[in-house]
Amino acid sequence: MKIASVKGFHDVLPGESARWTWIEQRSRDLLGRYGYSEIRLPIVERTELFSRSIGDTTDIVEKEMYTFDDRDGSLLTLRPEGTAALVRAYVEHAIAQREPISKLYYLGPMFRREKPQKGRQRQFHQIGVEVIGRDDAAIDAEVLLLLHDLMGALHIRQPRIELNSLGCSNCRPAYRDVLRAYGEARRASLCENCARRLERNPLRLLDCKVATCRDATADAPVMLDHLDSACKQHFDAVRAVLDRETVPYALSPRMVRGLDYYCRTAFEVVAEGLGSQNAVGGGGRYDGLVKELGGPDAPGIGFALGVERLVLSMADHPEALPLPPDIFLAPLGSAAEAETMHAAHRWRHDGLRVEMGSGGRSLKSQMRFADKTAAPFVLIVGEDEVAAGAATVRDMQAKKDFPKAVALIADGTALRQALAQLAASGEEKKAESGGAAS
Ligand code: HAM
Numbered sequence: 001m002k003i004a005s006v007k008g009f010h011d012v013l014p015g016e017s018a019r020w021t022w023i024e025q026r027s028r029d030l031l032g033r034y035g036y037s038e039i040r041l042p043i044v045e046r047t048e049l050f051s052r053s054i055g056d057t058t059d060i061v062e063k064e065m066y067t068f069d070d071r072d073g074s075l076l077t078l079r080p081e082g083t084a085a086l087v088r089a090y091v092e093h094a095i096a097q098r099e100p101i102s103k104l105y106y107l108g109p110m111f112r113r114e115k116p117q118k119g120r121q122r123q124f125h126q127i128g129v130e131v132i133g134r135d136d137a138a139i140d141a142e143v144l145l146l147l148h149d150l151m152g153a154l155h156i157r158q159p160r161i162e163l164n165s166l167g168c169s170n171c172r173p174a175y176r177d178v179l180r181a182y183g184e185a186r187r188a189s190l191c192e193n194c195a196r197r198l199e200r201n202p203l204r205l206l207d208c209k210v211a212t213c214r215d216a217t218a219d220a221p222v223m224l225d226h227l228d229s230a231c232k233q234h235f236d237a238v239r240a241v242l243d244r245e246t247v248p249y250a251l252s253p254r255m256v257r258g259l260d261y262y263c264r265t266a267f268e269v270v271a272e273g274l275g276s277q278n279a280v281g282g283g284g285r286y287d288g289l290v291k292e293l294g295g296p297d298a299p300g301i302g303f304a305l306g307v308e309r310l311v312l313s314m315a316d317h318p319e320a321l322p323l324p325p326d327i328f329l330a331p332l333g334s335a336a337e338a339e340t341m342h343a344a345h346r347w348r349h350d351g352l353r354v355e356m357g358s359g360g361r362s363l364k365s366q367m368r369f370a371d372k373t374a375a376p377f378v379l380i381v382g383e384d385e386v387a388a389g390a391a392t393v394r395d396m397q398a399k400k401d402f403p404k405a406v407a408l409i410a411d412g413t414a415l416r417q418a419l420a421q422l423a424a425s426g427e428e429k430k431a432e433s434g435g436a437a438s
Protein backbone atom coordinates (compact mmCIF):
# COMPACT_ATOMS: atom_id res chain seq x y z
CA MET A 1 0.00 0.00 0.00
CA LYS A 2 1.28 3.45 -0.92
CA ILE A 3 1.69 5.94 1.91
CA ALA A 4 0.95 9.54 0.96
CA SER A 5 2.63 12.62 2.40
CA VAL A 6 0.79 14.62 5.06
CA LYS A 7 -1.61 17.33 3.84
CA GLY A 8 0.20 20.65 3.61
CA PHE A 9 3.67 19.05 3.83
CA HIS A 10 5.49 19.01 0.50
CA ASP A 11 8.48 17.45 -1.18
CA VAL A 12 10.79 19.74 -3.11
CA LEU A 13 11.70 17.68 -6.13
CA PRO A 14 14.94 17.77 -8.14
CA GLY A 15 14.72 20.57 -10.66
CA GLU A 16 12.75 22.75 -8.30
CA SER A 17 15.33 22.26 -5.58
CA ALA A 18 17.90 24.01 -7.82
CA ARG A 19 15.81 27.17 -7.47
CA TRP A 20 15.81 26.79 -3.71
CA THR A 21 19.59 26.42 -3.64
CA TRP A 22 19.93 29.45 -5.88
CA ILE A 23 17.64 31.51 -3.63
CA GLU A 24 19.56 30.43 -0.54
CA GLN A 25 22.95 31.17 -2.07
CA ARG A 26 21.97 34.60 -3.41
CA SER A 27 20.39 35.48 -0.04
CA ARG A 28 23.40 34.34 1.98
CA ASP A 29 25.66 36.35 -0.31
CA LEU A 30 23.66 39.56 0.12
CA LEU A 31 23.18 39.02 3.86
CA GLY A 32 26.95 38.66 4.20
CA ARG A 33 27.42 41.97 2.39
CA TYR A 34 25.04 43.60 4.88
CA GLY A 35 26.99 42.16 7.82
CA TYR A 36 24.67 39.36 9.01
CA SER A 37 25.84 35.99 10.35
CA GLU A 38 23.88 32.77 10.38
CA ILE A 39 22.30 31.26 13.48
CA ARG A 40 20.93 27.70 13.38
CA LEU A 41 18.01 27.18 15.71
CA PRO A 42 16.12 24.05 16.79
CA ILE A 43 12.77 23.24 15.22
CA VAL A 44 11.10 22.36 18.53
CA GLU A 45 10.70 24.85 21.40
CA ARG A 46 8.69 25.03 24.59
CA THR A 47 5.11 26.01 23.79
CA GLU A 48 5.06 28.95 26.20
CA LEU A 49 7.82 30.64 24.19
CA PHE A 50 5.35 31.18 21.35
CA SER A 51 2.25 31.92 23.42
CA ARG A 52 4.14 34.60 25.35
CA SER A 53 5.79 36.25 22.35
CA ILE A 54 3.39 35.88 19.40
CA GLY A 55 0.38 36.54 21.62
CA ASP A 56 -2.31 34.15 22.81
CA THR A 57 -5.10 35.88 20.89
CA THR A 58 -3.38 35.50 17.51
CA ASP A 59 -4.50 32.94 14.90
CA ILE A 60 -1.10 31.23 15.16
CA VAL A 61 -1.33 30.58 18.90
CA GLU A 62 -5.10 30.09 19.06
CA LYS A 63 -5.38 27.45 16.37
CA GLU A 64 -2.34 26.84 14.16
CA MET A 65 0.44 25.45 16.33
CA TYR A 66 1.59 21.83 16.21
CA THR A 67 1.84 21.19 19.92
CA PHE A 68 2.50 17.89 21.68
CA ASP A 69 3.20 16.46 25.08
CA ASP A 70 6.83 15.27 25.36
CA ARG A 71 5.73 12.28 27.50
CA ASP A 72 7.18 13.96 30.59
CA GLY A 73 4.48 16.55 31.03
CA SER A 74 6.25 19.32 29.12
CA LEU A 75 4.44 20.89 26.18
CA LEU A 76 6.50 21.36 23.04
CA THR A 77 5.67 23.06 19.73
CA LEU A 78 7.06 22.85 16.20
CA ARG A 79 8.18 26.42 15.64
CA PRO A 80 5.60 28.49 13.73
CA GLU A 81 8.16 31.29 13.13
CA GLY A 82 11.77 32.12 13.88
CA THR A 83 11.84 35.42 15.78
CA ALA A 84 10.78 34.05 19.18
CA ALA A 85 13.27 31.17 18.91
CA LEU A 86 16.07 33.54 17.94
CA VAL A 87 15.31 35.84 20.86
CA ARG A 88 15.21 32.82 23.18
CA ALA A 89 18.71 31.85 21.98
CA TYR A 90 19.90 35.46 22.25
CA VAL A 91 18.83 35.57 25.90
CA GLU A 92 19.91 32.02 26.78
CA HIS A 93 23.46 32.50 25.47
CA ALA A 94 23.76 36.08 26.77
CA ILE A 95 24.71 37.19 23.28
CA ALA A 96 24.14 40.82 24.34
CA GLN A 97 27.25 40.67 26.53
CA ARG A 98 29.46 39.60 23.65
CA GLU A 99 27.98 41.71 20.92
CA PRO A 100 25.64 44.52 21.97
CA ILE A 101 24.42 44.77 18.38
CA SER A 102 23.61 41.44 16.76
CA LYS A 103 22.73 41.01 13.08
CA LEU A 104 21.61 37.43 12.57
CA TYR A 105 19.83 35.39 9.94
CA TYR A 106 18.27 31.91 9.80
CA LEU A 107 16.90 29.57 7.17
CA GLY A 108 14.60 26.65 7.71
CA PRO A 109 11.17 25.06 8.03
CA MET A 110 8.30 26.54 10.05
CA PHE A 111 4.97 24.90 10.86
CA ARG A 112 1.45 26.33 10.98
CA ARG A 113 -1.72 24.31 10.72
CA GLU A 114 -3.41 26.62 8.22
CA LYS A 115 -5.79 25.65 5.44
CA PRO A 116 -3.47 24.69 2.56
CA GLN A 117 -3.80 26.56 -0.72
CA LYS A 118 -1.50 28.03 -3.37
CA GLY A 119 1.39 29.68 -1.49
CA ARG A 120 0.18 28.40 1.87
CA GLN A 121 1.50 25.17 3.36
CA ARG A 122 1.55 23.65 6.81
CA GLN A 123 5.29 23.17 6.57
CA PHE A 124 6.87 26.16 4.85
CA HIS A 125 10.35 27.65 4.85
CA GLN A 126 11.59 31.05 5.87
CA ILE A 127 14.70 33.12 5.39
CA GLY A 128 14.63 35.42 8.40
CA VAL A 129 16.83 38.30 9.55
CA GLU A 130 16.91 40.03 12.91
CA VAL A 131 18.88 42.97 14.32
CA ILE A 132 18.91 43.19 18.10
CA GLY A 133 20.34 46.15 20.02
CA ARG A 134 19.45 49.18 17.89
CA ASP A 135 16.37 51.36 18.18
CA ASP A 136 17.25 54.13 15.72
CA ALA A 137 15.33 54.80 12.52
CA ALA A 138 18.49 54.30 10.44
CA ILE A 139 18.56 50.57 11.18
CA ASP A 140 14.85 50.23 10.28
CA ALA A 141 15.69 51.90 6.99
CA GLU A 142 18.72 49.65 6.45
CA VAL A 143 16.59 46.55 7.08
CA LEU A 144 14.10 47.81 4.49
CA LEU A 145 16.93 48.49 2.00
CA LEU A 146 18.10 44.91 2.54
CA LEU A 147 14.56 43.67 1.89
CA HIS A 148 14.37 45.73 -1.29
CA ASP A 149 17.79 44.52 -2.47
CA LEU A 150 16.85 40.90 -1.75
CA MET A 151 13.79 41.27 -3.96
CA GLY A 152 16.08 42.48 -6.75
CA ALA A 153 18.75 39.80 -6.21
CA LEU A 154 16.08 37.08 -6.29
CA HIS A 155 14.34 38.44 -9.42
CA ILE A 156 10.98 38.77 -7.66
CA ARG A 157 8.25 40.00 -10.00
CA GLN A 158 6.84 43.43 -9.14
CA PRO A 159 7.66 43.50 -5.44
CA ARG A 160 5.97 46.25 -3.43
CA ILE A 161 6.80 47.18 0.13
CA GLU A 162 3.80 48.14 2.27
CA LEU A 163 4.68 50.20 5.29
CA ASN A 164 2.96 51.18 8.51
CA SER A 165 3.77 52.29 12.04
CA LEU A 166 2.11 50.51 14.92
CA GLY A 167 3.11 53.07 17.56
CA CYS A 168 4.62 52.19 20.92
CA SER A 169 3.65 51.39 24.50
CA ASN A 170 3.16 55.10 25.03
CA CYS A 171 0.72 55.92 22.21
CA ARG A 172 -0.83 52.58 21.30
CA PRO A 173 -2.96 52.01 24.43
CA ALA A 174 -4.91 55.22 23.81
CA TYR A 175 -5.37 54.30 20.15
CA ARG A 176 -6.54 50.79 21.12
CA ASP A 177 -9.20 52.38 23.34
CA VAL A 178 -10.38 54.53 20.45
CA LEU A 179 -10.49 51.53 18.13
CA ARG A 180 -12.22 49.35 20.73
CA ALA A 181 -14.92 51.99 21.24
CA TYR A 182 -15.31 52.20 17.46
CA GLY A 183 -15.68 48.40 17.26
CA GLU A 184 -18.07 48.22 20.21
CA ALA A 185 -20.38 50.65 18.42
CA ARG A 186 -20.49 48.21 15.48
CA ARG A 187 -20.34 44.93 17.42
CA ALA A 188 -23.54 43.62 15.81
CA SER A 189 -21.94 43.76 12.33
CA LEU A 190 -18.65 42.09 13.35
CA CYS A 191 -17.74 38.46 12.71
CA GLU A 192 -17.61 36.15 15.70
CA ASN A 193 -13.79 36.24 15.84
CA CYS A 194 -13.53 40.03 15.83
CA ALA A 195 -16.32 40.42 18.38
CA ARG A 196 -14.58 37.92 20.66
CA ARG A 197 -11.18 39.57 20.30
CA LEU A 198 -12.45 43.13 20.57
CA GLU A 199 -11.63 43.46 24.25
CA ARG A 200 -8.09 42.05 24.18
CA ASN A 201 -6.96 42.56 20.58
CA PRO A 202 -9.01 45.26 18.82
CA LEU A 203 -6.27 45.81 16.17
CA ARG A 204 -7.35 42.59 14.46
CA LEU A 205 -10.46 44.47 13.29
CA LEU A 206 -8.30 46.17 10.69
CA ASP A 207 -7.12 43.10 8.80
CA CYS A 208 -10.13 40.80 9.13
CA LYS A 209 -10.91 39.23 5.74
CA VAL A 210 -14.67 38.74 6.37
CA ALA A 211 -16.59 41.03 3.97
CA THR A 212 -19.18 42.22 6.53
CA CYS A 213 -16.38 43.14 8.95
CA ARG A 214 -14.53 45.01 6.23
CA ASP A 215 -17.64 46.98 5.32
CA ALA A 216 -18.48 47.73 8.93
CA THR A 217 -14.95 49.02 9.66
CA ALA A 218 -14.17 50.80 6.38
CA ASP A 219 -13.65 54.17 8.12
CA ALA A 220 -11.97 52.82 11.26
CA PRO A 221 -9.39 55.10 12.90
CA VAL A 222 -5.79 54.11 12.08
CA MET A 223 -2.63 54.15 14.20
CA LEU A 224 -0.82 56.52 11.82
CA ASP A 225 -3.21 59.29 12.91
CA HIS A 226 -2.55 58.57 16.59
CA LEU A 227 1.26 58.33 16.78
CA ASP A 228 2.98 60.32 19.50
CA SER A 229 5.65 62.77 18.38
CA ALA A 230 8.60 60.38 18.96
CA CYS A 231 6.96 57.61 16.90
CA LYS A 232 6.02 60.05 14.19
CA GLN A 233 9.57 61.39 14.04
CA HIS A 234 10.94 57.84 13.87
CA PHE A 235 8.57 56.90 11.06
CA ASP A 236 9.34 60.08 9.09
CA ALA A 237 13.08 59.40 9.43
CA VAL A 238 12.66 55.84 8.07
CA ARG A 239 10.65 57.15 5.12
CA ALA A 240 13.22 59.88 4.40
CA VAL A 241 15.96 57.25 3.85
CA LEU A 242 13.70 55.16 1.61
CA ASP A 243 12.88 58.26 -0.43
CA ARG A 244 16.52 59.23 -0.75
CA GLU A 245 17.46 55.69 -1.86
CA THR A 246 14.44 55.67 -4.21
CA VAL A 247 13.02 52.51 -2.66
CA PRO A 248 9.36 52.42 -3.66
CA TYR A 249 6.81 51.68 -0.94
CA ALA A 250 3.15 52.30 -0.21
CA LEU A 251 1.69 53.35 3.11
CA SER A 252 -0.63 50.68 4.41
CA PRO A 253 -2.38 52.14 7.48
CA ARG A 254 -4.58 49.06 8.07
CA MET A 255 -1.74 46.56 8.08
CA VAL A 256 -1.33 45.23 11.63
CA ARG A 257 0.58 41.94 11.07
CA GLY A 258 -0.50 38.60 12.52
CA LEU A 259 1.86 38.55 15.52
CA ASP A 260 1.49 40.73 18.61
CA TYR A 261 5.10 41.61 19.37
CA TYR A 262 5.39 44.48 16.89
CA CYS A 263 5.74 48.19 17.59
CA ARG A 264 6.59 51.19 15.42
CA THR A 265 7.82 50.19 11.92
CA ALA A 266 5.87 47.26 10.43
CA PHE A 267 5.92 46.11 6.82
CA GLU A 268 5.10 43.46 4.29
CA VAL A 269 6.33 42.88 0.78
CA VAL A 270 3.82 41.69 -1.79
CA ALA A 271 4.56 40.42 -5.28
CA GLU A 272 3.13 39.00 -8.50
CA GLY A 273 2.31 35.34 -8.97
CA LEU A 274 0.90 34.50 -5.56
CA GLY A 275 -2.87 34.83 -5.84
CA SER A 276 -4.58 35.73 -2.58
CA GLN A 277 -1.54 34.83 -0.44
CA ASN A 278 0.38 37.73 -1.87
CA ALA A 279 2.87 38.51 0.90
CA VAL A 280 6.31 37.09 0.15
CA GLY A 281 7.58 38.50 3.39
CA GLY A 282 6.80 40.56 6.43
CA GLY A 283 8.38 41.99 9.52
CA GLY A 284 8.83 44.93 11.81
CA ARG A 285 10.17 46.28 15.06
CA TYR A 286 9.73 44.41 18.35
CA ASP A 287 11.24 46.53 21.12
CA GLY A 288 9.66 44.79 24.11
CA LEU A 289 10.22 41.18 23.11
CA VAL A 290 13.75 40.51 24.41
CA LYS A 291 12.78 41.83 27.85
CA GLU A 292 9.49 39.93 27.80
CA LEU A 293 11.49 36.74 27.26
CA GLY A 294 13.72 37.40 30.26
CA GLY A 295 16.58 39.26 28.56
CA PRO A 296 17.90 42.81 28.73
CA ASP A 297 15.82 45.75 27.54
CA ALA A 298 17.15 45.39 23.98
CA PRO A 299 15.16 46.59 20.97
CA GLY A 300 14.84 44.47 17.82
CA ILE A 301 13.72 44.57 14.22
CA GLY A 302 13.63 42.00 11.42
CA PHE A 303 11.65 40.25 8.75
CA ALA A 304 11.11 36.83 7.22
CA LEU A 305 10.57 35.76 3.62
CA GLY A 306 8.60 32.65 2.66
CA VAL A 307 10.76 30.53 0.35
CA GLU A 308 7.80 28.74 -1.33
CA ARG A 309 6.32 32.14 -2.15
CA LEU A 310 9.66 33.44 -3.43
CA VAL A 311 9.78 30.48 -5.81
CA LEU A 312 6.25 31.26 -7.05
CA SER A 313 6.96 34.93 -7.63
CA MET A 314 10.45 34.60 -9.11
CA ALA A 315 10.89 35.53 -12.73
CA ASP A 316 12.38 32.60 -14.67
CA HIS A 317 16.10 32.89 -14.52
CA PRO A 318 18.55 30.53 -16.20
CA GLU A 319 21.00 30.56 -13.28
CA ALA A 320 18.29 29.13 -11.08
CA LEU A 321 18.07 25.95 -13.16
CA PRO A 322 20.23 22.92 -12.36
CA LEU A 323 23.70 23.12 -13.91
CA PRO A 324 24.32 20.57 -16.70
CA PRO A 325 27.38 18.33 -16.46
CA ASP A 326 30.56 19.53 -18.17
CA ILE A 327 30.97 16.14 -19.84
CA PHE A 328 29.02 12.93 -20.27
CA LEU A 329 30.99 9.68 -20.47
CA ALA A 330 29.54 6.92 -22.64
CA PRO A 331 31.44 3.62 -22.18
CA LEU A 332 30.66 0.68 -24.49
CA GLY A 333 31.23 -2.65 -22.72
CA SER A 334 32.63 -3.59 -19.34
CA ALA A 335 36.34 -2.95 -20.03
CA ALA A 336 35.49 0.56 -21.25
CA GLU A 337 33.26 1.09 -18.24
CA ALA A 338 36.14 0.32 -15.86
CA GLU A 339 38.39 2.82 -17.69
CA THR A 340 35.79 5.60 -17.78
CA MET A 341 34.89 5.03 -14.14
CA HIS A 342 38.53 5.59 -13.24
CA ALA A 343 38.77 8.72 -15.42
CA ALA A 344 35.43 10.08 -14.10
CA HIS A 345 36.59 9.67 -10.51
CA ARG A 346 39.75 11.70 -11.26
CA TRP A 347 37.98 14.41 -13.27
CA ARG A 348 35.35 14.91 -10.58
CA HIS A 349 38.17 15.22 -8.09
CA ASP A 350 39.65 17.90 -10.36
CA GLY A 351 36.40 19.90 -10.17
CA LEU A 352 34.53 18.83 -13.33
CA ARG A 353 30.85 17.98 -13.36
CA VAL A 354 30.80 14.48 -14.81
CA GLU A 355 27.82 12.26 -15.66
CA MET A 356 28.27 8.73 -16.93
CA GLY A 357 26.16 6.17 -18.76
CA SER A 358 26.21 2.44 -18.16
CA GLY A 359 28.66 0.24 -20.16
CA GLY A 360 25.93 -2.36 -20.66
CA ARG A 361 23.71 0.05 -22.62
CA SER A 362 23.82 0.75 -26.37
CA LEU A 363 25.42 3.95 -27.63
CA LYS A 364 22.01 5.09 -28.85
CA SER A 365 20.38 4.84 -25.44
CA GLN A 366 23.35 6.48 -23.73
CA MET A 367 23.20 9.37 -26.24
CA ARG A 368 19.51 9.83 -25.43
CA PHE A 369 20.41 10.12 -21.74
CA ALA A 370 23.34 12.44 -22.55
CA ASP A 371 21.03 14.67 -24.56
CA LYS A 372 18.66 14.99 -21.60
CA THR A 373 21.45 16.09 -19.28
CA ALA A 374 22.38 18.90 -21.75
CA ALA A 375 26.11 18.07 -21.39
CA PRO A 376 28.00 20.01 -24.09
CA PHE A 377 30.43 17.12 -24.74
CA VAL A 378 30.06 13.35 -24.76
CA LEU A 379 33.24 11.26 -24.41
CA ILE A 380 32.63 7.93 -26.12
CA VAL A 381 34.89 5.07 -25.02
CA GLY A 382 34.67 1.78 -26.97
CA GLU A 383 37.22 -1.03 -27.45
CA ASP A 384 39.35 1.03 -29.89
CA GLU A 385 39.42 3.98 -27.53
CA VAL A 386 40.47 1.76 -24.60
CA ALA A 387 43.31 0.37 -26.71
CA ALA A 388 44.38 3.89 -27.75
CA GLY A 389 43.91 5.33 -24.20
CA ALA A 390 41.90 8.22 -25.69
CA ALA A 391 38.18 8.99 -25.93
CA THR A 392 36.25 10.09 -28.99
CA VAL A 393 34.62 13.46 -28.28
CA ARG A 394 31.22 14.40 -29.62
CA ASP A 395 30.59 18.15 -29.59
CA MET A 396 26.84 18.12 -28.96
CA GLN A 397 26.25 21.62 -30.23
CA ALA A 398 28.31 21.42 -33.43
CA LYS A 399 27.13 17.78 -33.85
CA LYS A 400 30.68 16.76 -34.71
CA ASP A 401 32.86 13.81 -33.66
CA PHE A 402 36.58 14.08 -32.91
CA PRO A 403 37.98 10.50 -32.92
CA LYS A 404 40.27 9.62 -30.01
CA ALA A 405 40.76 13.29 -29.25
CA VAL A 406 41.38 13.37 -25.48
CA ALA A 407 43.66 11.13 -23.43
CA LEU A 408 41.90 9.18 -20.69
CA ILE A 409 44.81 9.98 -18.38
CA ALA A 410 44.52 13.74 -18.96
CA ASP A 411 44.08 15.74 -15.75
CA GLY A 412 41.11 18.08 -15.34
CA THR A 413 42.93 21.18 -16.58
CA ALA A 414 44.30 19.43 -19.69
CA LEU A 415 40.85 18.00 -20.41
CA ARG A 416 39.20 21.43 -20.19
CA GLN A 417 41.84 22.89 -22.53
CA ALA A 418 41.44 20.07 -25.03
CA LEU A 419 37.63 20.46 -25.05
CA ALA A 420 37.87 24.24 -25.49
CA GLN A 421 40.18 23.72 -28.50
CA LEU A 422 37.83 21.17 -30.04
CA ALA A 423 34.86 23.50 -29.56
CA ALA A 424 36.80 26.36 -31.19
CA SER A 425 37.77 24.21 -34.18
CA GLY A 426 34.12 23.14 -34.53
CA GLU A 427 33.16 26.83 -34.56
CA GLU A 428 35.77 27.54 -37.25
CA LYS A 429 34.40 24.75 -39.40
CA LYS A 430 30.92 26.18 -39.02
CA ALA A 431 32.12 29.69 -39.95
CA GLU A 432 33.98 28.33 -43.02
CA SER A 433 31.00 26.40 -44.30
CA GLY A 434 28.72 29.38 -43.50
CA GLY A 435 31.05 31.62 -45.56
CA ALA A 436 31.12 29.16 -48.49
CA ALA A 437 27.34 29.00 -48.57
CA SER A 438 26.83 32.75 -48.75
P1 HAM B 1 4.94 36.24 9.03
O1 HAM B 1 4.36 37.39 8.30
O2 HAM B 1 4.04 35.44 9.86
O3 HAM B 1 6.12 36.85 9.91
O4 HAM B 1 5.67 35.28 8.02
C1 HAM B 1 6.64 35.77 7.10
C2 HAM B 1 6.47 35.13 5.76
O5 HAM B 1 6.46 33.70 5.89
C3 HAM B 1 5.14 35.44 5.07
O6 HAM B 1 5.17 36.69 4.42
C4 HAM B 1 5.07 34.30 4.07
O7 HAM B 1 5.86 34.56 2.94
C5 HAM B 1 5.67 33.15 4.84
N1 HAM B 1 4.59 32.31 5.39
C6 HAM B 1 3.93 32.47 6.55
N2 HAM B 1 3.02 31.50 6.71
C7 HAM B 1 3.09 30.70 5.62
C8 HAM B 1 2.42 29.51 5.19
N3 HAM B 1 1.49 28.92 5.93
N4 HAM B 1 2.77 28.97 3.99
C9 HAM B 1 3.73 29.55 3.24
N5 HAM B 1 4.41 30.65 3.60
C10 HAM B 1 4.10 31.22 4.77
C11 HAM B 1 6.91 36.11 10.73
O8 HAM B 1 6.97 34.92 10.74
C12 HAM B 1 7.84 36.96 11.57
N6 HAM B 1 8.63 36.07 12.44
C13 HAM B 1 8.72 37.82 10.71
C14 HAM B 1 9.64 38.68 11.48
C15 HAM B 1 10.95 38.50 11.66
N7 HAM B 1 9.31 39.76 12.14
C16 HAM B 1 10.37 40.27 12.73
N8 HAM B 1 11.36 39.50 12.46
